[in-house]
Amino acid sequence: MLEMSSPAVPLFLFFLTLGSVQSQSSSQDAFILQYLERRLTQMEERLNQCEQNTVTATQKTYDLSSEIRGYLSTLTVLRSEVKNQVDSVSARVERVERELEYLENKIPNQPDIEMEEALLEQQIKAAELDQLKKKATLKVDNDCSTTLSQIKSLKIVKKAGDTYGTWFKDPSEGSANVYLLSGIRNNTVLQYSSLQSFTERTSAPPEKVLQLPFQWQGSGHVVYNGFLYCHKADTPNEILKVDMLNGSVADSTLLPGAGRLPVYSLNPNTYLDMAVDELGLWVIHADPEYGGNLVITKLDKGTLAVEYTWDTQCRSRDAEGAFIICGTLYVVYNTRYGGRSTVQCLYDIHDTIHSEESPVIFFPKRYTSHSSIHYHPGDKQLYAWDDGYQTIYKVETRRSDRVTAE
Numbered sequence: 451m452l453e454m455s456s457p458a459v460p461l462f463l464f465f466l467t468l469g470s471v472q473s474q475s476s477s478q479d480a481f482i483l484q485y486l487e488r489r490l491t492q493m494e495e496r497l498n499q500c501e502q503n504t505v506t507a508t509q510k511t512y513d514l515s516s517e518i519r520g521y522l523s524t525l526t527v528l529r530s531e532v533k534n535q536v537d538s539v540s541a542r543v544e545r546v547e548r549e550l551e552y553l554e555n556k557i558p559n560q561p562d563i564e565m566e567e568a569l570l571e572q573q574i575k576a577a578e579l580d581q582l583k584k585k586a587t588l589k590v591d592n593d594c595s596t597t598l599s600q601i602k603s604l605k606i607v608k609k610a611g612d613t614y615g616t617w618f619k620d621p622s623e624g625s626a627n628v629y630l631l632s633g634i635r636n637n638t639v640l641q642y643s644s645l646q647s648f649t650e651r652t653s654a655p656p657e658k659v660l661q662l663p664f665q666w667q668g669s670g671h672v673v674y675n676g677f678l679y680c681h682k683a684d685t686p687n688e689i690l691k692v693d694m695l696n697g698s699v700a701d702s703t704l705l706p707g708a709g710r711l712p713v714y715s716l717n718p719n720t721y722l723d724m725a726v727d728e729l730g731l732w733v734i735h736a737d738p739e740y741g742g743n744l745v746i747t748k749l750d751k752g753t754l755a756v757e758y759t760w761d762t763q764c765r766s767r768d769a770e771g772a773f774i775i776c777g778t779l780y781v782v783y784n785t786r787y788g789g790r791s792t793v794q795c796l797y798d799i800h801d802t803i804h805s806e807e808s809p810v811i812f813f814p815k816r817y818t819s820h821s822s823i824h825y826h827p828g829d830k831q832l833y834a835w836d837d838g839y840q841t842i843y844k845v846e847t848r849r850s851d852r853v854t855a856e
């Protein structure tokens with residue numbers, strides 16, 4: 451038949467020549483053929499055009515998509531670069547902030563004055579308390595009607611020991627002794643005669659190093675009236691009362707229901723957290739049978755007998771520590787990655803303060819995490835262990851509208 455390349459004109463001429471020779475009816479056929487031929491050629495041209503357009507469009511689409519792919523991979527690289535930079539900058543800022551804080555507190559004049567003030571304050575408080583006690587020994591409960599309103603200031607006093615640990619001052623009247631238990635398991639207790647001695651002796655050894663005949667575990671210990679109350683290692687729930695004069699065990703007890711869960715999920719090595727407040731000796735633990743919530747137990751400091759137990763609604767998850775002020779438990783929460791600690795749950799044994807009514811209380815600075823927090827009722831201060839830094843927080847309290855029986 452017809453060749454694609456052959457134009458219509460020679461064919462037309464051929465038909466014309468043919469037509470003049472042949473009859474009239476065949477000349478009509480020739481015209482129809484000629485017409486069809488023309489249409490066919492036009493269509494072929496349009497088809498060609500279409501084909502060409504498609505090829506161009508496909509090429510363009512391909513070019514565009516590979517260009518976009520290029521942009522995307524550049525963006526991904528840029529984004530991860532920026533993220534890395536931001537991460538490292540914030541880590542450095544945090545580090546510098548902390549070092550600065552530490553160095554500031556090493557400048558001799560300022561902290562000394564602060565410390566003397568604190569000591570003086572404490573002495574005045576002790577004297578006041580003494581007088582009150584002489585006046586009416588039964589009114590101790592009336593003195594204890596305070597609620598934590600804020601955590602005012604932070605002071606790093608020393609950098610010593612491991613990442614985890616605990617330090618505190620004996621809260622009994624007339625005692626200025628400071629103790630340090632570094633790590634999560636050891637048999638050593640370091641004793642200093644005062645806070646001043648504790649901060650000054652950075653390289654010199656402490657006044658007294660006590661090697662106990664057993665190991666303690668976690669960071670929930672306290673010293674009260676010259677006795678260490680601690681969790682004995684390798685037991686789930688044994689509390690020992692140890693005479694700090696010679697390291698002998700004066701008493702021991704097993705705390706019912708304790709020892710199956712860490713008290714605070716962010717401090718996995720502490721199963722028993724001891725506390726001292728205006729009312730006496732306490733121990734905090736988490737109970738799996740109570741949804742992992744915290745349980746507080748009032749102990750007799752002499753015999754270690756359980757006086758009473760309260761189940762609280764405060765959860766152990768994301769908690770890093772807790773302290774007790776005037777019979778009210780304040781639980782401190784944080785994240786696994788460290789950050790700003792907040793008091794978000796409280797439990798009042800007198801049932802006059804409620805979590806829902808109290809605002810979240812923030813700790814003053816954004817640091818890593820606390821492995822222990824101890825309240826000192828005389829100083830109105832928290833002694834905390836922040837990633838190897840021994841830190842003091844001043845707390846502000848206000849009178850709660852507690853109804854007291856006359």
Ligand SMILES: *[C@@H]1O[C@H](CO)[C@@H](O)[C@H](O)[C@H]1NC(C)=O
Pocket residue numbers: 632633635636637638
């Ligand atoms: C126990 O504590 C002492 C003093 O803090 C320290 O020198 C020693 O390395 C600790 N031992 C262990 C096994 O952690």
Ligand SMILES: *[C@@H]1O[C@H](CO)[C@@H](O)[C@H](O)[C@H]1NC(C)=O
Pocket residue numbers: 693695696697698
């Ligand atoms: C430790 O001292 C107390 C009194 O302070 C005493 O009763 C006890 O027997 C002493 N223990 C040892 C082992 O010396």
